[in-house]
Amino acid sequence: MTKFNDLPSDDNSYLFDPKILKDINWENATCTFKNNISIANPGDSLVMRPLRDDDFHQDYLELLGQLTKVGKIEEETFFKRFEEMKECCGTYYIIVIEDLKNNRIIGTSSLIIEHKFIHTAGQRGRIEDVVVDNEFRGKQLGKLLVQALVLVAKKLGVYKISLECKIHNIPFYELFGFKKDEQSFMIQRFEEMY
């Protein structure tokens, strides 16, 4: 059982160095946490960490299935995508909360960093794929997952961070300082391809 503070920095199976999570400055957090919940202590037998290359076996994709269509993905495909993300060093920050009692991923959130020429070769962040398992909702875990990545993005020096969400989730994201923008968001779906 690996506790948050013991997550090894030299373990190559993580998508990114766990030290990035340990170094977050929580003084910059915009939301408050009840019941002494923290990144080092998300709850009994729960640990927050970067996605790992064997999380295919910890029901990571099943959890994403509570957010949207995932499709049929074999282990080989999962591993290949994981490796591709890892090679794009400094771009993908996917974090999970694992329930160590059942070896199941019960929460996840992703930060993607876009590397630009504009804004003095700046970077912008996007928060994606936030989901907490049905049975664990309302326990401050969604807040922990999003707050952690907002603070990682800030530390990385992004000039802005954005996300898309359903209207009923707007009050949730406002907790972290997100505001509804005046700009129109445009989309074209190609889902019939899948």
Ligand SMILES: CC(=O)SCCNC(=O)CCNC(=O)[C@H](O)C(C)(C)COP(=O)(O)OP(=O)(O)OC[C@H]1O[C@@H](n2cnc3c(N)ncnc32)[C@H](O)[C@@H]1OP(=O)(O)O
């Ligand atoms: C960018 C994207 O990925 S958008 C997709 C977001 N994901 C989903 O819609 C998937 C289904 N929903 C979920 O997985 C969860 O309900 C989440 C991720 C939205 C929230 O996670 P939870 O762990 O349940 O929330 P958590 O307990 O941390 O915090 C909830 C807090 O936000 C507030 N809140 C406001 N709006 C909402 C909302 N729509 N849903 C949940 N909480 C909300 C609650 O009142 C609570 O405040 P409090 O702590 O002061 O009491």
